Amino acid sequence: MSKVDDESKPSDDETLEESRTIERLASLEAEKAKQAPADDAKAVAEASAAVAAGAGGGEPPAGGSKAKAKAKAKGEDKSKGNKLLGNLVFVLGFFATLVAGYYVGQWVRVKFGDKPQLEDDQRYRVALRGDEPQRGPDDALVTIIEFADFQCPYCADSAEPLESAMSGYEGDVRLIFKHYPLPGHKRAAPAAYTAWAAHQQDQFWVFHDRLFAAKSAIDKVPDWIKELGLDASKFGEDMESAAAKQAVDQDTLSGSKVGVTGTPAFVVNGHMYRGKRDEVGWKQIIEAELEYAKDVADDQDLERGELYDFLMQDALDRQVGAPATGRTKRERRPGEPDDSAVYAVPVEGAPSTGPDDALVTVVEFADYHCPYCARVKTAVDQLLETYPDQVRLVYRQRPLAMHPQARDASKAALAAAEQGKFWEMHDLLFLRQSKTLDEFKTLAEELGLDVAKFEADYQSQAIEDAVAADVTVAQRFGISGTPAFFINGRYLSGAQDFSVFEQIFQERLVEAKTLLEGGTPASGVYAKVIADGKSSVKE
Structure with a gap:
């Protein structure tokens, strides 16, 4: 039985008619309560009061009952408020604990966490002008x-x-x-x-x-x-x-x-x-x-x-592997070029890639059967790809005696150059490591060359003389091993990483731009750079 029914139940000394009347009233008022809006608390209260009045013979509820109802409602509101406040305090406390924990954790990481790992223990001195931000x-x-x-x-x-x-x-x-x-x-x-x-x-x-x-x-x-x-x-x-x-x-x-x-x-x-x-x-x-x-x-x-x-x-002025000049001068082999000097290495007539007016010219002496030359090709190619408008690569043949077929590979490259395919043949020779005429002819066919002309050029005295001329230039500048490079006249030896090439390139580029700003045309920068350079390693 509902609370409303329980509160409206008549006492034992009431008549049957009174009981039926009260039940009818209760039924009517309950029906009203169902039809009232759910949030209309006042209507529900009035329905309950009417039932209670019927139970008391139609007398209105005493003033004390109203006071009790108000006090009860007030107590419930206060209880709800206290509960809400308690929940709010709990939430704030929870988040405060999270925030405090985060900052404590950060502090612990800073003070007691793993120390930062150094790339190496060496210190480096960065050149400062004094006007940097x-x-x-x-x-x-x-x-x-x-x-x-x-x-x-x-x-x-x-x-x-x-x-x-x-x-x-x-x-x-x-x-x-x-x-x-x-x-x-x-x-x-x-x-x-x-x-x-x-x-x-x-x-x-x-x-x-x-x-x-x-x-x-x-x-x-x-x-x-x-x-x-x-x-x-x-x-x-x-x-x-x-x-x-x-x-x-x-x-x-x-x-x-x-x-x-x-x-x-x-x-x-x-x-x-x-x-x-x-x-x-x-x-x-x-x-x-x-x-x-x-x-x-x-x-x-x-x-x-x-x-x-x-x-x-x-502190060091340069990282290990950077071009050695000044106080970290590298020991030279007897007859080897000085990497702090400038050499007037000729470039006329040799195959080249990159703009003719590039501010930095790289002259490479290499052997197609030298494994170090094949290895360094990646770094050289990366330099060309990274600075396509500022680098020119000039290639000179330096076949070594220890590689018997290397001279023939040089002839194959120069024979392909007669048909405008030097660099394509150059790449295939390093990739395939071809050593015989038949193998060279196969490469020529792949490149779409006139194979008969290719073979005739390969066997010609002109190509033989061209290879010999490159070897003579290499010997004049002390190149006895490969690979070897002159970057705007500055010597670099061996299969270096791209980072080393880039470091030297940046140095030479600054020098070249200074000449450019002084009025030297871009097309004349290389000639200007090597104008006072050494013409041989013996100077």
């Missing part, structure tokens, strides 16, 4: 030198975590920015020149953030100039100036010397760290370098501003 004081105990490309998504992702990490070490860390626009990113160099122009009006870091956000696009630059109230005329002149290009080239070169080959790259108190990191990763690096810096400063009784120069005293 900088955040933090000159006497900071930790110096971070960043090499970045505004079109590089990893560089963009690195900016905020590094800035956040540095904010916890105010006064102890400084960040120096250097440009390293990658060759494959066409918008990177214009963005770098834009940032340099902004730096001339003390707005580098504003443009730094906006260029990363815009993914190196510079179409909004006029709006930014207007918004910031900059001198638009000066900005445009600075952006297009030779000084901007020279500064960016110098930054790139300084990175290449210490082993930067991609972005982002960071040199922290001389230690190399590559790639992006989260905030905690950066804090670990800063903590480790800061702890060591403080120990050195205390032990050596150094002022804060003296520490960085002290750490750089024994």
